[in-house]
Amino acid sequence: EPEDLLQLRPPIITIMGHVDHGKTSLLDYIRKTKITAGEAGGITQHVAAYKVEHEGKPITFIDTPGHAIFSDMRARGADITDIVVLVVAANDGIMPQTLEAIEHAKKAKKTIIVAINKIDLPTANSMRVKTQLAEKGLQTVDFGGDVEFVEISALTGAGIPDLLELLALQAEVLELKANPKGNARAAIIEARVQPGRGATASVIVETGTLKVGTPFICGPFAGKVKSLINDRGEQIKEAKPGTPVEVIGFDEMPNVGDELVEMDNVRAAQKLADERQLDLRNSRLKMTQKSRMEDLFSNVIEGTGKAVLKLVLKCDVQGSVEAIKKAIGDIQSDKVTAQVIIGGAGPITEGDVQMASSADAVVLGFNTKVEANAVKAVKSEGVQVKLYSIVYELIDQVREAMLGMLE
Ligand code: GTP
Ligand code: MG
Numbered sequence: 001e002p003e004d005l006l007q008l009r010p011p012i013i014t015i016m017g018h019v020d021h022g023k024t025s026l027l028d029y030i031r032k033t034k035i036t037a038g039e040a041g042g043i044t045q046h047v048a049a050y051k052v053e054h055e056g057k058p059i060t061f062i063d064t065p066g067h068a069i070f071s072d073m074r075a076r077g078a079d080i081t082d083i084v085v086l087v088v089a090a091n092d093g094i095m096p097q098t099l100e101a102i103e104h105a106k107k108a109k110k111t112i113i114v115a116i117n118k119i120d121l122p123t124a125n126s127m128r129v130k131t132q133l134a135e136k137g138l139q140t141v142d143f144g145g146d147v148e149f150v151e152i153s154a155l156t157g158a159g160i161p162d163l164l165e166l167l168a169l170q171a172e173v174l175e176l177k178a179n180p181k182g183n184a185r186a187a188i189i190e191a192r193v194q195p196g197r198g199a200t201a202s203v204i205v206e207t208g209t210l211k212v213g214t215p216f217i218c219g220p221f222a223g224k225v226k227s228l229i230n231d232r233g234e235q236i237k238e239a240k241p242g243t244p245v246e247v248i249g250f251d252e253m254p255n256v257g258d259e260l261v262e263m264d265n266v267r268a269a270q271k272l273a274d275e276r277q278l279d280l281r282n283s284r285l286k287m288t289q290k291s292r293m294e295d296l297f298s299n300v301i302e303g304t305g306k307a308v309l310k311l312v313l314k315c316d317v318q319g320s321v322e323a324i325k326k327a328i329g330d331i332q333s334d335k336v337t338a339q340v341i342i343g344g345a346g347p348i349t350e351g352d353v354q355m356a357s358s359a360d361a362v363v364l365g366f367n368t369k370v371e372a373n374a375v376k377a378v379k380s381e382g383v384q385v386k387l388y389s390i391v392y393e394l395i396d397q398v399r400e401a402m403l404g405m406l407e
């Protein structure tokens with residue numbers, strides 16, 4: 001990019017850490033919101049991005065889930081961020097997803113700032129956290145290392161102004177710039193279907209300015225921005241670099257991790273989409289040819305008496321579909337295997353139910369609804385539909401069902 005077109009943009013800060021160490025509570029305190037109170041099971045189950053003003057300057061925060069199964073969401077969060085804030089609860093110390101977050105941050109080569117949280121608790125032990133992290137290669141500046149640590153309480157607000165000050169300072173050092181004039185590019189951090197809005201995506205604008213009316217390509221799909229909604233639910237006309245925004249106007253559900261790229265006009269976007277879809281079909285064809293071999297294997301498995309639990313899985317967001325499919329695939333059993341025959345974001349449709357009926361599958365819904373037509377189909381086809389709002393309850397019940405098939 002030509003130097004004179006570059007302008008300062010807000011830093012993108014991703015909050016990572018083990019489940020329940022206080023990531024969402026920290027953002028709630030900063031934003032004066034109560035997201036944590038409304039979360040099913042008290043856990044975060046998707047990625048969300050927020051804009052905050054600190055002393056007149058904007059900062060963009062990404063909240064990630066700490067539960068073990070959302071590893072891919074954490075990795076993506078680390079990828080698009082400038083700085084990672086690693087939240088570690090002072091009473092708990094480092095835990096498996098603390099270590100995983102460090103790995104993601106290191107792999108993405110991002111600066112880590114450690115926030116030791118819950119220092120209001122009598123059982124808080126900041127020194128232990130510092131020692132534990134030093135053993136993992138994150139040495140505090142107090143010990144002569146190069147990692148900044150801040151002690152905070154998301155409950156009382158202690159230390160949070162210091163954390164924000166430090167983030168603003170680090171951002172200044174990084175001199176984060178982007179060209180707001182060029183063609184817009186934005187990273188898709190989450191995608192979902194919303195009633196009345198169709199497929200929508202949470203994006204963070206990387207360069208250029210995303211405007212209502214902008215034609216774009218996103219992976220193999222074309223689209224045109226119909227409306228933009230900020231993190232407070234307000235309609236906005238444009239979003240500049242570093243800004244998180246919800247985009248409405250996708251023809252199809254975009255893939256998380258893909259990039260939305262502005263095109264000159266709708267026709268050019270459609271042409272490129274057609275080309276990419278053709279490529280995709282060709283590579284799928286190659287994959288099917290390859291998977292004939294795997295079919296043989298699965299027959300062998302069934303021949304040895306391994307039963308198959310077939311599942312139709314519909315979720316609120318694309319990121320959850322991926323995370324749950326992976327977790328189901330990880331369930332170990334010698335005698336039963338679970339197979340997700342349909343997995344997608346959106347409500348449970350009549351088609352899903354019919355597919356489940358003909359394949360003898362169970363329908364699982366995670367944070368989603370059953371469409372009215374599908375309700376009728378469920379009754380007439382006698383298909384089993386189960387709805388969940390907490391991810392580990394779904395996984396546990398799939399595991400139980402697999403074991404139950406042996407009885
Ligand atoms: P996941 O998104 O599920 O990984 O959790 P999280 O890291 O976002 O943690 P969350 O904000 O949901 O907080 C978990 C629990 O810890 C809640 O009951 C909070 O009220 C509590 N909590 C968070 N921060 C503090 C703190 O500084 N002090 C105390 N005492 N409790 C806290
Ligand atoms: Mg959370």
Ligand code: NA
Pocket residue numbers: 019020021042043044
């Ligand atoms: Na939580």
